[in-house]
Amino acid sequence: MAEVVELGKVQVRSAVQPDAQPMIELRKVNKWFGALHVLRDVSLTVRERERVVVCGPSGSGKSTMIRCINRLETHQEGEIIVDGIKLTDDLRNIDAIRREVGMVFQSFNLFPHLTILENCTLAPIWVRKMPKKEAEELAMEFLTRVRIPEQAKKYPGQLSGGQQQRVAIARALCMRPKIMLFDEPTSALDPEMIKEVLDVMVELAESGMTMVVVTHEMGFARTVADRVVFMDRGEVVEVGPPKDFFGNPRSDRLRTFLSQILGH
């Protein structure tokens, strides 16, 4: 099911500067759900403007890892440092990090009782204390970038899945985050809508956003990722640039995974 989406783009050029600062650092992170050990010594560094794609079989801990980065889940061991701020129980740190990190979910999670525009202006107004007028202008700018400015007055329930996911991206961007996290943003979409969302994400990548994307869209990984991460059973098994990752997988686990997902 990968490869079905043709992005119609050549490789997006890497935007990482040679002296780029690390934006996200995970050091030997461990997490348990009860007795279940779901992250095992996960270490990963994402540099400024870097685009990292995470893949792996179901239940391997991809969502958990990415959700630890903005503390939707708490880890029990190891260190997570985002934009120079260490994630601890300190609520101020958590708020500070969440302001800088945008997240897009598999199930969109738009607020159904608010219009598209209100969905986008809510956080800038309440969290960034932006005047309403300014927030609306900003929201319209991003809605235009995701190509749905004409839907601003509608409610999420009136939009297609692809449109909703693009609104979710715009909503996150309205906070002007430094980092964007995507957790399987296209898995809940009908095939014909996947491309419109991926196109928006490719554009975002071209603009130099630091991105961590959990996805099974290997076409996207090939064209956009600086590095691809393979996770299995809570471990980071292999990390590498897409060329090596797909062309020359070192571990058996990754080879098996790729053969399954690419259908060889």
Add this chain to the structure above:
Amino acid sequence: MTPPSAEAATLGSASAIDRRRPSFAIGPIAWLRANLFSSWLSTAVTLALAYVLVSWTLSFVNWAVVNAIWDVPGTGQQVDTSACRAARGEGACWALIGEKYRFILFGLYPFDEQWRPALVVVIFVALYVISAMRRFWRKELALIWLVALSVIGVLMWGGVFGLPAVEQERWGGLVITLILATFGIAFAFPLSILVALGRRQTSMPAVKALCVVYIELIRGVPLISLLFMASVMFPLFLPEGMNIDKLLRAQIAIILFAGAYLAEVVRGGLQAIPKGQYEAADALGLTYWQKTGLIILPQALKISIPPLVNTFIGMFKDTSLVLIIGIFDLLNTAKTSVIEPAWQGFGVEAYLFVAAIYFVFCFAMSKYSQDLERELDKGRKR
């Protein structure tokens, strides 16, 4: 799947022309035939029920209108109700209402001052109407309520602006019912939201336990026993010389009681909100109260409207239980109005009168909640 054949494709497009719906299937006659007279059994049931309905309606109209006594000679102690007694069973004695409506509506409030509770009722109704309109749902509404309630206090108690003072023991009738219900809902509803939120606070076990204990304790006892406790036991715990009046104590009992029930209703609504809504709000950096007030509660309360209004209506009527601790609410004044020997035995008329008043308020609430639901749904569904 096999591809559709060319033949099927042509057939398909030909039959895609809209045909008019056959006319025998629509219209009132068709509806009657389909729903009431579809078989001999259904026809028999329809006819039997129609007979019962018509004969009951006719005898009620006979009793309530045709044979009713609207007026009797005399008034007060000298009233002569023999005409009513003669018509007992055949005609209603509406003369009772003409004679006693001021007592039923305002209780023992001084007769010449009864314009004051009457005005209060009007203010209450105006408050309800204003609060019901969505275009007044702004911060100023709280101010309007504050002013209106102060005016109501001044009117009822008096003692200022040249209004003679009226002690609280003399208040009665519809005003008492409206006071208990309005303050009851106005305080119990916010209380219930806090309790429902507190009950879900897994990270604060003490808060959670307190909320659970409150809900279970209050729900486990009848309102009557709470009212008794409020009127008899509560004063025992107060320091010597301090005295909170009976109405206030009953009011507090009602608030606590309704709060527990409403909290469970609100909790039900909260439970229906998907986890993703919380996560999206968290990921955007909203604080707990922003998330709760802007994202979770608007959705949770909207889906809770039917059970909420159900509880409001129940509460409105349950205020009538205060009669057992000697407060003269609408039901109690109706009951008392037929105590005089001359009027004894005409309880049905008095109860019908107050039932109609209760019905108007409860039906209005019910109707409004349905409209509100529809209004809030507008444009949000596919």
